Amino acid sequence: MTSTTPRKRLTTSAMIASFADPGQRTTSAPFGHALDRLAQERPEVVGLSADLAKYTDMHVFRDAHPDRFFQMGMAEQSLLGTAAGMAEVGLVPFASTYSVFATRRAYDFLCLDIAEPNLNVNVVGALPGLTTGYGPSHQATEDLAILRGCPNLTIVDPCDSVDIEQAVPALAAAPGPTYLRLLRGAVPTVLDEYDYRFELGKAAELRTGRDVVLISTGLMTMRALQAAARLEADHVDVAVLHVPTIKPLDTEAVLRAARTDRLVVTLENHTVVGGLAESVASTLAFAGAGTRVVPIALPDEFLAAGALPTLHDRYGLSTDAVVARVKAELGGGTHAPWAADPAPATA
Amino acid sequence: MTALTSTRPPATTADRAERIERIRQAAHRIRRNALDMGEVQGQGYIGQALGVADVLAAVYTDQLRYRPEDPHWPDRDRFLLSIGHYAIALYAALAEAGTIPLEELETYGSDDSRLPMSAMASYTPGVEISGGSLGHGLPVATGMALGLRHLGNGARVFNLLSDGELDEGSTWEAALACAHHGLDNVTAIVDVNALQADGPTVGVLRTEPVTDKWRAFGWHALRVDGNDVAALVDALDELRAHRGSPSVLICDTRIGSGVPLLESREKAHFMRVEEHEWQIARDQLQEGLNR
Numbered sequence: 001m002t003s004t005t006p007r008k009r010l011t012t013s014a015m016i017a018s019f020a021d022p023g024q025r026t027t028s029a030p031f032g033h034a035l036d037r038l039a040q041e042r043p044e045v046v047g048l049s050a051d052l053a054k055y056t057d058m059h060v061f062r063d064a065h066p067d068r069f070f071q072m073g074m075a076e077q078s079l080l081g082t083a084a085g086m087a088e089v090g091l092v093p094f095a096s097t098y099s100v101f102a103t104r105r106a107y108d109f110l111c112l113d114i115a116e117p118n119l120n121v122n123v124v125g126a127l128p129g130l131t132t133g134y135g136p137s138h139q140a141t142e143d144l145a146i147l148r149g150c151p152n153l154t155i156v157d158p159c160d161s162v163d164i165e166q167a168v169p170a171l172a173a174a175p176g177p178t179y180l181r182l183l184r185g186a187v188p189t190v191l192d193e194y195d196y197r198f199e200l201g202k203a204a205e206l207r208t209g210r211d212v213v214l215i216s217t218g219l220m221t222m223r224a225l226q227a228a229a230r231l232e233a234d235h236v237d238v239a240v241l242h243v244p245t246i247k248p249l250d251t252e253a254v255l256r257a258a259r260t261d262r263l264v265v266t267l268e269n270h271t272v273v274g275g276l277a278e279s280v281a282s283t284l285a286f287a288g289a290g291t292r293v294v295p296i297a298l299p300d301e302f303l304a305a306g307a308l309p310t311l312h313d314r315y316g317l318s319t320d321a322v323v324a325r326v327k328a329e330l331g332g333g334t335h336a337p338w339a340a341d342p343a344p345a346t347a
Numbered sequence: 348m349t350a351l352t353s354t355r356p357p358a359t360t361a362d363r364a365e366r367i368e369r370i371r372q373a374a375h376r377i378r379r380n381a382l383d384m385g386e387v388q389g390q391g392y393i394g395q396a397l398g399v400a401d402v403l404a405a406v407y408t409d410q411l412r413y414r415p416e417d418p419h420w421p422d423r424d425r426f427l428l429s430i431g432h433y434a435i436a437l438y439a440a441l442a443e444a445g446t447i448p449l450e451e452l453e454t455y456g457s458d459d460s461r462l463p464m465s466a467m468a469s470y471t472p473g474v475e476i477s478g479g480s481l482g483h484g485l486p487v488a489t490g491m492a493l494g495l496r497h498l499g500n501g502a503r504v505f506n507l508l509s510d511g512e513l514d515e516g517s518t519w520e521a522a523l524a525c526a527h528h529g530l531d532n533v534t535a536i537v538d539v540n541a542l543q544a545d546g547p548t549v550g551v552l553r554t555e556p557v558t559d560k561w562r563a564f565g566w567h568a569l570r571v572d573g574n575d576v577a578a579l580v581d582a583l584d585e586l587r588a589h590r591g592s593p594s595v596l597i598c599d600t601r602i603g604s605g606v607p608l609l610e611s612r613e614k615a616h617f618m619r620v621e622e623h624e625w626q627i628a629r630d631q632l633q634e635g636l637n638r
Contacts, residue, residue: 046497070493073527078486078520085490088475089498090421093490109517112480113487117468 010307018186019131019219019308026186027161031124032060034168035094039065045172046086048072048095050079056096056126057184076106083121084113092120092172099125099140099181103147114177115152121178122171128157128181129218129269130298130315135305140181141298145274147179148247154178154200155246157218157269157276162191163244166198174200181218190222191242201245203253209239212263212326215254217243217276220267220296220317227322236330246276251283258284258291263329265294269317272297294329296322363580366409370576373443374404375636378605379629380439384455384462386625391456391464394609394618396436398540398574398600399507403440405579406505406536410587415445418472424503425491427476429484429512430538431465437474438462446473482515484508485535489521492530492593507536511543513554519564525593526565533593534586535566538573540600544616561595573598574605606631 020026039045039061047053047061051074062069070086072079076097083095095102102110102125114121125143132138147155154174158164164183171178194206206221207228216224221242228238241257243250258264258280268276277295284291298315312318316325381396406426413423428437438455441447447461454460461470467477476487488506495502512518525533543551554560561568567589571578579598586594603609606628609618620628 046494068497070528072524073520075517075520075524077482077517078489078524081483081486081517081521082490082493082524085487085492086494086497087490088487089491089494089500091494091497108480109483109486112477113483116477 010310019312020186020188025189027189028186029057029060029184030161030164030187031168031180031182031184032057034165035061036064038169038172039068042092042172044090044092046070046091046093048079048083048086048093050074050076050097050101052097052126055184056098056124056182058094058096058124061094076101077109080106080109080121080123081113083123084109084117084119087114087119087121088117092122094122094124094172096124096126096182098138099128099143100138102179103140103143107146110147110153110177110179111150115150118152118176120172120175123177123179124182125179126182126184130303130311130317131183131219131269131308133306133308133311136302139303141271141303142274143181144246144268144270144276148274148279152176153247156200156244157181157246158183158198158244159217159219159221159242160190161187162189162196163198167200167244170198170200183219188219188222190225198244201248201250203241203243203245203250205239205253205257206242207238207240209237210262211237212265212330213239213241213257213260214265214267215241215243215257215276215280216267217246218269220269223317223319223322224267226319227326230319230323231326234327236326238326243276246279249279249283251287254280254283255287255289258293259289263294263326264291265296265326265329267296267322270297271300273300294325296325366580367576370401370404370409370580371636373408374401374576375605375632376443377404377436377439378632380442380449380452381435382606382625382628382632384435384439384452385620387453388456388464389622390617390619392432392435392617393620394602394615395433395538395540396439397606397609398602398604399433399436399538400439400605401574401576401579402507402536402538402598402600403436404443405576405583407440407444409580410583411505412502413444413446413473415473418446422500422502424505425475425488427478427484427488427491427504427506428466428474429476429478429481429506429508431467431477431479433507433509434462434464434466437466438471441471441473444473447471481509481512482517484512485518485521485525488533488535489524489528489530492525492533493528496530496532501532503532503534505534505536507538510537510539510541510548510554510557511551513537513557513560514552522561522564522566529591530593531590535593535595537595537597538600539597540602542602542614542616547614557597561597565592567592567594568597569595570597570599573600605635
């Protein structure tokens with residue numbers, strides 16, 4: 001009789017689960033520290049949170065500038081209305097909560113109190129897309145879809161700590177309202193190796209490549225870079241266009257990237273409905289470019305609870321899944337280096 | 348010109364009588380302005396406008412500090428109208444205040460007018476927020492009051508809301524916040540006309556006891572007959588002097604107040620007035636003033 005050791009299952013872990021790979025270089029609470037630094041230069045910057053300062057890295061700002069932090073309690077409508085009122089009298093508020101609450105629960109306040117008067121209020125939403133294993137109550141898988149229709153609103157989905165650190169002062173400098181999809185806690189540090197500068201409203205070509213172009217946003221740019229490196233080993237030449245600003249979209253860069261005979265793939269940490277994939281697809285269609293777009297995105301479903309690595313694999317966001325999807329799309333077609341009769345790829 | 352300053356000498360009995368008479372006259376003009384605007388549309392929120400006219404007259408001619416020629420003056424007291432459909436009353440008051448020209452009132456609700464049916468800050472000088480989606484005024488007032496206090500600005504923030512608006516949860520979120528942060532620069536005014544879109548408040552969603560609720564939320568609350576100018580003056584004076592917590596003035600008002608023809612008709616959120624009735628209404632209003 002043999003005894004079997006039960007296989008250890010991954011657990012959902014805490015709300016503060018990091019999506020960083022084991023051993024990956026990370027930076028702690030980049031948003032909180034960036035806001036602290038900005039506040040040292042700009043006395044009109046204030047912070048608010050709805051009982052989630054500690055979970056949105058706002059606690060760093062709170063501890064550094066206690067007289068400029070305003071606790072609004074677990075009341076997100078009041079949070080955003082209050083932020084609007086503060087902007088009306090000349091302050092520059094950053095208001096943080098979870099994305100689900102900022103968008104689903106308090107959208108009318110974001111829309112009418114902040115966006116319609118075009119106020120410089122910066123809404124910071126944590127746990128965007130699939131960055132928690134807590135299930136649909138906390139997974140803001142459709143926040144971009146909700147917000148893209150809101151006039152005046154600038155929407156930023158940063159890739160890593162570098163993006164966040166550079167985005168924070170840019171969001172404050174932008175005169176109108178913004179929404180930042182916050183990555184919190186131990187946030188991967190990736191983009192500093194790519195001679196990268198965050199520029200509001202601009203996409204950044206991080207890699208060039210002749211066979212495939214990955215148009216990615218948010219943490220999926222990290223996965224796109226990893227996938228590109230892996231595919232390179234298989235002799236697939238992959239470009240990566242990082243699109244941190246979802247709205248206004250850098251349509252010129254998107255069109256430039258897609259108007260080639262490369263395979264065009266979009267990658268986002270968001271439902272396939274109403275996010276980057278459809279933004280890119282509509283950009284191409286409106287410009288008369290008949291390019292096919294392969295969307296790597298979350299399915300149009302309420303997602304499961306569980307451990308993030310498990311869920312990223314299951315829903316196609318892991319690097320393995322991205323590589324497999326790209327290879328499947330290349331298949332035996334003309335793009336594939338392993339195709340029977342490879343046609344020369346042109347960039 | 349600067350309309351008002353915040354520092355007034357202690358009121359004498361004669362001063363008080365003079366203030367009450369001045370407010371009564373202003374309320375009369377606000378009502379007349381509102382009737383003229385209502386006639387342009389043939390219908391509208393005229394019942395509410397007549398009901399709240401005394402409150403607006405007291406606030407605009409006796410309480411608020413503002414410069415009619417400079418609606419963005421940073422030190423002005425803010426008056427936030429949550430209830431966007433009360434725009435007809437607010438425009439009538441802003442004309443009385445000198446912020447918008449009297450002759451512009453006839454454009455109310457017309458194409459390209461600065462005076463839309465639902466008040467919006469981007470359209471009209473002196474309108475601080477875009478109301479209409481109810482439950483927004485008090486949260487924004489909270490932010491203005493927190494911000495002004497943070498900036499060391501002594502301006503006050505008023506928010507006029509309706510009893511129907513007490514249905515909205517965000518109103519109570521903000522009520523908690525104002526009390527928690529000790530915002531004694533906030534004055535909420537609740538127009539209790541006991542009527543909502545679908546009928547009497549008591550049948551739509553019961554909000555009484557309103558005063559007890561505000562007190563339980565940590566507010567300094569007074570309740571008066573909102574069509575009694577003397578009572579309004581005394582209450583607003585007391586609230587002005589109160590420190591340490593936000594204040595709320597609950598005003599019981601009568602739909603159509605000042606015009607017996609409209610007071611006595613079946614209560615309607617959106618009142619239809621026949622063409623020939625507008626002059627009757629104006630005549631009744633004038634008779635009331637002369638009494």
